[in-house]
Amino acid sequence: MTSALRYTLTISNWRAHQFTVALQIPEHSGSSIELSLPSWIPGSYMVRDFAKSIIELTATTSEGHITENVGDISVYSLSVTKLDKQTWRVDTDGKPCTVVYSVYANDLSIRSAFMNDQYAFINGTSAFLNVSGFENVPCEVDIELNDSDSVTSNWKAYTSMPSRCESTSPSRWHFVEKNYDELIDHPIYVGIADTHSFEVDGITFTLLFSGNNSIDYERIANDLTPICKHHLDLFGAPQPINNYLFMTLLADNGFGGLEHKYSTALLYPRFDLPQVGESEKKTDSYVTFLSLCSHEFFHTWHVKRIKPSVMVKPDLSQETYTNQLWIYEGFTSFYDDVTLARAGVIEPQKYLDIVAQNVSRLLQNAGRFKQSAAESSFDAWTKFYKQDASATNNIVSYYTKGGIIALGLDLLLRKQSNNKVNLDTLIQLLWKHYGVDEKGTPDDVIQNLCTTHFGIDVSEYLNRVVYGTDDVELASLVSEMGVNYAVRARVSGEDKGGASSLPAIKNQLGATLKPATFGLTVMQVFEGLAAMKAGVLLNDVIIGLDGHIVNAQKLQRLLDNAQTSQVELTLIRDGRLLTLPLEVTEARKEMAYFEITDEEKLNQWLGK
Structure with missing residues (x-):
């Protein structure tokens, strides 16, 4: 009899942004068990209520009152009661059982779960239910593809979890972790990806980027090598890692990074990275990417192991x-x-x-x-x-x-x-x-x-x-x-x-503006400066200054060339046309x- 929890994660329906998890729970003491999903993910300090994405949850056992037959096995349903927004009680009478649930995955970030026609990205906090009383038992994870879906047929699974071969199937992967906390600290990527590996001081680093791209991975690896070397030297031997995975989700827009003990998950604009054949000049956006990698890798020690009590x-x-x-x-x-x-x-x-x-x-x-x-x-x-x-x-x-x-x-x-x-x-x-x-x-x-x-x-x-x-x-x-x-x-x-x-x-408005269809939308108003003193509010649309229609450049030029201590600012607020007296204020240093x-x-x- 095994005491391990076994999770089978199936990429069931990417078109509906859904994956399915079957959780096998061994025999246990007590008449019931409680299942729960975390509300937040370590490293990102906001309650996100991941359980809201669970669509349905059922539980069965091989002992009890027959409800249906699956092949030669009799399947018996168990009573499931939802206790709060993230907790379920299953009446098991101590018997082994299987809990099956579907999860909606459509949050393109590094904190939750996301699925499209190229890949599925899944954090354990969004996928794997915790079983009360089983927090310190081994956890095994099987990842499976939907064999009937031609889109996912060439997808592969990647994670920093230790793997163990139990199947020769090209669409099934098996991973193991020593307990639940370790399990949820390994993000999982299943899909089409480019990978590139390099070595520093005997440690293997793998770059993973979603999709197939013309990004210059060799250049990125060469630039990251001395950065990784610096962090390894700073903390010294023995190192807590043998392998490390930089997992990057590429998007048209987006930015983020979340640290894990043996990997990091990153979100970055694909065309802000160097392409093959481009100039060797480092753009600001590429430098920012290298800094993001540096930041998350530094967390390997400072946050994931050194941390507040x-x-x-x-x-x-x-x-x-x-x-x-x-x-x-x-x-x-x-x-x-x-x-x-x-x-x-x-x-x-x-x-x-x-x-x-x-x-x-x-x-x-x-x-x-x-x-x-x-x-x-x-x-x-x-x-x-x-x-x-x-x-x-x-x-x-x-x-x-x-x-x-x-x-x-x-x-x-x-x-x-x-x-x-x-x-x-x-x-x-x-x-x-x-x-x-x-x-x-x-x-x-x-x-x-x-x-x-x-x-x-x-x-x-x-x-x-x-x-x-x-x-x-x-x-x-x-x-x-x-x-x-x-x-x-x-x-x-x-x-x-x-x-x-x-x-x-020369002179300063004191607000952050964004071009609108007509005029400039006010995004921020800074305390103590001219705009706030004049009564400019968030979401106002500035359209004129001293009788002249403005864009960003013209507005600044008119302010700088103002010949009086006060000018007239014309704006639209909630469908109303307003004119406000604006004090001409010297720009702050x-x-x-x-x-x-x-x-x-x-x-x-x-x-x-």
């Missing part, structure tokens, strides 16, 4: 709160970009421009004065993951500010230790004391490690920039790395920050940039 065994049925996400996503956001510069994948000035863009996002964000990075971490479930157009005025990103905090902490540690310790040293301590054994970090872990191991008190810094709402004082800190920090006015509505030789705008003052010093800081 409350995340070691989280309750996936409801929110699990922590104020430490600034450590985990923030530090990782620092390393994802700096690694590209350290590895020589991008030039130092390009790295500084990326940091400047992150700082610029903060400087435009009035919410940084209202919410601390620690509070942002705690409120990730609602305020960060459920942002609306007012977010820039009311919250701060623990990713963005956390990355700047990490940069400042690195420079502070170097300065106070005469370059004997830095953020690398701190990360290595986190791995040694909390990651290797996955025992979880307390809230005060950073200040405690710095005091205990470095003799450096960073509590004042953290109190100001993490638990308070102060900005990191970059101007005084970055001089230690041979760089000068400055701010300037924006040069256009598309300006993201960084060095620019273009002339700055909210775009950050860095200038290299000592190239040798910067290269030393980068470790080049």
Whole structure:
């Protein structure tokens, strides 16, 4: 008698975006069992209620009252009662049973499940029911294709789960995991794909991209090799992985990444990646992809193994709160970009421009004065993951500010230790004391490690920039790395920050605009600037300034050339035509940039 749970996942009907799971549950104690699906997936802190996609659920056993015959086997139905939005009770009388359910898969993201005519992508949290009392037993997974469907006949299954051959069928795959938590940490891809493998320090890395493409996989592998090497060297031997899978869903639009212990799932625009035969010049979008890969691979250690204590065994049925996400996503956001510069994948000035863009996002964000990075971490479930157009005025990103905090902490540690310790040293301590054994970090872990191991008190810094709402004082800190920090006015509505030789705008509206069929739709209104003071609201459509019809370029030109302290803004609001007095306001200096003052010093800081 086996004590394992066995799941058979069948790609049953891609046209209806449906797959089917048959779950075989062995004999057990008690008169009933409870089945449940997680509400959220680790690494993405929002309740998503995956169980809402279960279409129907039935249970049968080979003992009981006959309801039908399947071949030579008598099948008996069992009573199923739904207890809440994600939990079912099955009356089994302790007998082995099979639970069958269908799942709707039409969420093109890296968090749930999606299916089309090219592939099926499935996270375990969307597919595999947890059986109460069986959380620590082995889980086996069979993946099957619908043999009668010609579209899926050449599909293949890919996952980072260990495989075991039990069938010679080309349309069936068998995988095993030691328990339920491990099972749901391996996304599954079944479909048409391009793959390319490369090796770093004896570890095999596989790139998987959905569909068949003309992407230059060799180039991507060559660029990722030193990035992966950097992370492996930083954390040191022995490594927790032997194989790693970069699984990328290509789409016309979309962006995302979600970390797993032995893989990552990515979503990226297909034509933002280098094509075979194209110039070797790295576009901004390709650099962003490399940074995304760097970010998710860094999570192999920092999030999947080093993690807040409350995340070691989280309750996936409801929110699990922590104020430490600034450590985990923030530090990782620092390393994802700096690694590209350290590895020589991008030039130092390009790295500084990326940091400047992150700082610029903060400087435009009035919410940084209202919410601390620690509070942002705690409120990730609602305020960060459920942002609306007012977010820039009311919250701060623990990713963005956390990355700047990490940069400042690195420079502070170097300065106070005469370059004997830095953020690398701190990360290595986190791995040694909390990651290797996955025992979880307390809230005060950073200040405690710095005091205990470095003799450096960073509590004042953290109190100001993490638990308070102060900005990191970059101007005084970055001089230690041979760089000068400055701010300037924006040069256009598309300006993201960084060095620019273009002339700055003179006056500022204070709103984000998007071209409409006629005029410009207001997408964001920034607190304290001219648009909000004038009463401009979200979704207004600006059509004129001082009697002239405008587009984005003409609006800015008219503002800059205004000869009076006040102009008239004409807009449409909910079918009404309005004219608002708009105060002509000098553009704020909210775009950050860095200038290299000592190239040798910067290269030393980068470790080049």
